[in-house]
Amino acid sequence: MTGRTNVDRGREVRARLVAAAQELIGELGWNGVSTRILAERAEVRPGLVHYHFESLQALLRQAAIEAMGPLLTDAAQLLGAADPADAVEAMLADIDRYTGTDPASLLFIEAYIAATRDPVLREQMYDLVAAFRAAITAALVSKDHPDAETTAVLIMAVIDGFILHKGLDPQLSAARLVPLLRRLTETENGADR
């Protein structure tokens, strides 16, 4: 009935630009993404970036948050459902499906660095990361882990640091780390102490 409205076109342009940004941040780096390259990838005219978004920064911010949010939320749900140690193993297996040089992995790293220089992004990312850390911590607490929050901090550092190193050495396997992390996540059930 109602055909393609003016507003619909605007909505699609925004969506295309956000999708293009999510690809390009990883491919070219946060500072390597320009309005022109963005527009070319999204197949829209260059000027549209500044009509639909307050600034290039604002578009990049939104693209990064919208890319990371769902991934972290999904992983947090996995932590609620499965045993924490198994969930960590699943996340590490997931990392091995990436090369460390792919746009998805690099988007995360780029966003961490960009947050360092953009207070607005920093706050938004902080919320995302804090929620994920809380999910890991809660999962460990439910298994009576004696040092849940610190272990959560370590797990997250391992994951992101490993992605960083994998970019340099694609042969690295995250699966190797599973036994070590299991020692830290599993509650001692009948060993020393």
Next chain:
Amino acid sequence: MTGRTNVDRGREVRARLVAAAQELIGELGWNGVSTRILAERAEVRPGLVHYHFESLQALLRQAAIEAMGPLLTDAAQLLGAADPADAVEAMLADIDRYTGTDPASLLFIEAYIAATRDPVLREQMYDLVAAFRAAITAALVSKDHPDAETTAVLIMAVIDGFILHKGLDPQLSAARLVPLLRRLTETENGADR
């Protein structure tokens, strides 16, 4: 006796440019460093970048490698001298002296990402990182650690990943991680197994 030669001036210009690059990579990001900004910080004329270095990339590469090399070599020596677990603790204490948003910390992260897009830098950094990993591995092997290399990989991921996270949350303390890493680095001397 011999005064200030032409060659000396060239040498100093190169040194100033490298030092400026080491500051600016962390401050502005790898792609945020321009020949003009570099020249201004080094107090030389813009064109000199392209006389003394093959390209802007080449200068950034050299600056990054020359900054990281000595730091990693020093840390590796520490690993040879002290007990591995104590050396790891010392390195974590060192991290807490930085905020995660300082140029020195960010230089490392920026270099990792840049290596992803620059094969020459990737190879040079790979050598640096592989040597450091070998030093950790050797230190653990000398203490009869059963899983030295994988533990080395994990330690390095924790360190770099933690720096990444600290940029987002400067209140994070690396010292908290010491007990957990000690469990992984110390050889089981009389517990389970």
Next chain:
DNA sequence: GTCTATAGGCGGATAGAC
């Protein structure tokens, strides 16, 4: 609300002076 044309500044690299 949607979009385009253009301004005005900054970029890396080089040809050629000293």
Next chain:
DNA sequence: GTCTATCCGCCTATAGAC
């Protein structure tokens, strides 16, 4: 060997058309 003036392309942002 050391350095500078300059080319020309790319950049973000905006004024104004539809």
